[in-house]
Amino acid sequence: MLHEELVANLRNMLVEGQIPPGARIDERELCARFGISRTPLREALKVLASEGTIVLLPHKGARAAKLTRKDVADLFEVVEGLEAKAGELACERITEAQLAEIAAAHHAMVEHHKAGDLAAYYRCNRTIHELIVAAADNAVLAGLYQSVTARIRRARFVAPMSPEHWALAVLEHEAILNALVRRDSRALAYLLGRHLRHKREETERAGFAADAEQTTRNRKARTRAAGEG
Amino acid sequence: MLHEELVANLRNMLVEGQIPPGARIDERELCARFGISRTPLREALKVLASEGTIVLLPHKGARAAKLTRKDVADLFEVVEGLEAKAGELACERITEAQLAEIAAAHHAMVEHHKAGDLAAYYRCNRTIHELIVAAADNAVLAGLYQSVTARIRRARFVAPMSPEHWALAVLEHEAILNALVRRDSRALAYLLGRHLRHKREETERAGFAADAEQTTRNRKARTRAAGEG
DNA sequence: TGGTGGAAGATTGCATTCAACCTTAGCGCA
DNA sequence: TGCGCTAAGGTTGAATGCAATCTTCCACCA
Numbered sequence: 001m002l003h004e005e006l007v008a009n010l011r012n013m014l015v016e017g018q019i020p021p022g023a024r025i026d027e028r029e030l031c032a033r034f035g036i037s038r039t040p041l042r043e044a045l046k047v048l049a050s051e052g053t054i055v056l057l058p059h060k061g062a063r064a065a066k067l068t069r070k071d072v073a074d075l076f077e078v079v080e081g082l083e084a085k086a087g088e089l090a091c092e093r094i095t096e097a098q099l100a101e102i103a104a105a106h107h108a109m110v111e112h113h114k115a116g117d118l119a120a121y122y123r124c125n126r127t128i129h130e131l132i133v134a135a136a137d138n139a140v141l142a143g144l145y146q147s148v149t150a151r152i153r154r155a156r157f158v159a160p161m162s163p164e165h166w167a168l169a170v171l172e173h174e175a176i177l178n179a180l181v182r183r184d185s186r187a188l189a190y191l192l193g194r195h196l197r198h199k200r201e202e203t204e205r206a207g208f209a210a211d212a213e214q215t216t217r218n219r220k221a222r223t224r225a226a227g228e229g
Numbered sequence: 230m231l232h233e234e235l236v237a238n239l240r241n242m243l244v245e246g247q248i249p250p251g252a253r254i255d256e257r258e259l260c261a262r263f264g265i266s267r268t269p270l271r272e273a274l275k276v277l278a279s280e281g282t283i284v285l286l287p288h289k290g291a292r293a294a295k296l297t298r299k300d301v302a303d304l305f306e307v308v309e310g311l312e313a314k315a316g317e318l319a320c321e322r323i324t325e326a327q328l329a330e331i332a333a334a335h336h337a338m339v340e341h342h343k344a345g346d347l348a349a350y351y352r353c354n355r356t357i358h359e360l361i362v363a364a365a366d367n368a369v370l371a372g373l374y375q376s377v378t379a380r381i382r383r384a385r386f387v388a389p390m391s392p393e394h395w396a397l398a399v400l401e402h403e404a405i406l407n408a409l410v411r412r413d414s415r416a417l418a419y420l421l422g423r424h425l426r427h428k429r430e431e432t433e434r435a436g437f438a439a440d441a442e443q444t445t446r447n448r449k450a451r452t453r454a455a456g457e458g
Numbered sequence: 459t460g461g462t463g464g465a466a467g468a469t470t471g472c473a474t475t476c477a478a479c480c481t482t483a484g485c486g487c488a
Numbered sequence: 489t490g491c492g493c494t495a496a497g498g499t500t501g502a503a504t505g506c507a508a509t510c511t512t513c514c515a516c517c518a
Contacts, residue, residue, distance in 0.1 A: 037473045043275045050276045059479050074369040085310030140303040266503045288470055288509050
């Protein structure tokens with residue numbers, strides 16, 4: 001009970017950037033913050049390490065994983081594969097109620113685009129993708145999707161977008177919804193893939209992922225300067 | 230150092246069936262077997278639980294996950310998605326050396342088929358699939374593939390095959406190798422998917438996965454009768 | 459005789475403790 | 489003055505101990 005919650009909390013801190021990529025993870029401090037001892041904390045760290053969210057250097061402690069460009073590229077490719085399969089299965093299994101829910105989220109998202117509210121747009125956007133995965137009715141797929149997307153959530157849902165790309169993304173979502181309504185799994189898989197590749201190009205341009213060396217240097221500088229997160 | 234090894238050992242025991250599905254996991258016994266204390270063992274169990282290999286009931290201990298038909302279906306679908314993406318990427322990135330390696334494994338596999346050596350056939354078969362994934366040059370994909378396929382390894386590589394299906398599987402592999410040589414990613418993804426669906430039908434027929442209730446009853450009976458694994 | 463309540467035993471989850479290793483500051487020497 | 493070595497401090501990894509919970513068995517009662 002406490003355990004899943006602890007893992008979820010830590011993962012959240014990492015995803016939200018409260019613990020920046022590459023930063024050292026102080027067991028003592030986290031124990032104090034959560035009011036627990038090192039044993040359950042370390043169990044949680046092991047789980048996060050197995051997910052790739054953090055890295056464990058033997059006898060040297062844990063660090064928040066810093067994603068290289070290659071890591072980000074790999075993750076995006078995996079998400080592509082998972083979304084393609086999810087879309088395919090969703091076309092076979094989606095219910096009218098689920099479809100209505102997705103359509104509602106889509107229209108809300110379009111409104112947020114019109115209003116220029118990027119944060120709200122991203123929220124709806126993420127909801128749509130997650131609803132499609134949920135419609136696939138595959139627990140394993142959903143679990144992996146959560147785990148993998150968490151690692152690039154900041155890249156996907158925090159990076160700014162140019163007006164042109166934002167508009168394009170909305171159009172793509174229009175087509176995605178359309179394919180889903182038609183239960184056209186081939187088209188849906190293709191559209192989801194293209195949509196994600198565009199997103200990836202966008203984040204590449206935004207320079208979200210940095211080289212390993214660079215990140216390390218930045219981290220050291222930041223740690224000395226700020227002292228805390 | 231000890232840790233990854235411990236997780237790998239436990240996972241192996243679970244995959245190999247030394248700890249049968251649904252069986253209770255005795256921490257004490259495992260501690261004695263590995264010559265370690267409960268702390269590192271429990272860390273390893275938490276990791277395996279996060280992978281879905283075992284399930285942790287709070288205050289009731291760990292059990293080896295028992296796969297329902299739905300679980301197996303879900304896992305096969307995910308593997309399909311991962312292999313499709315792996316095949317696609319492999320077509321873009323595979324080197325001549327890697328291709329030669331796969332071709333060699335393929336021809337060895339064909340020989341094992343001719344000789345009727347199912348175990349050796351399965352070894353080559355698995356190698357080929359793993360080499361394709363490796364050729365995709367995507368660490369995240371490879372890691373997930375390992376993790377997911379481990380959970381259905383027994384279903385995939387232990388179940389018997391009828392001569393007809395065995396021959397069909399070989400033909401499918403012939404086509405897969407061909408598509409890879411041609412770098413035809415579309416065809417490769419399709420062929421890999423069909424190949425896996427056939428394999429899944431085979432395991433379904435073999436009745437590899439059981440219903441949850443049934444498995445529980447079997448386990449209890451077995452536990453009382455045998456006393457040990 | 460069947461069912462319920464409770465107590466003893468066993469097991470889990472967590473805290474604490476101990477040993478091994480890494481880091482780093484200070485000293486000596488070239 | 490700069491480099492290397494050593495020792496002290498701190499941190500990690502693992503073992504042990506303790507409280508809380510679950511299971512099981514037996515006595516008691518309807």
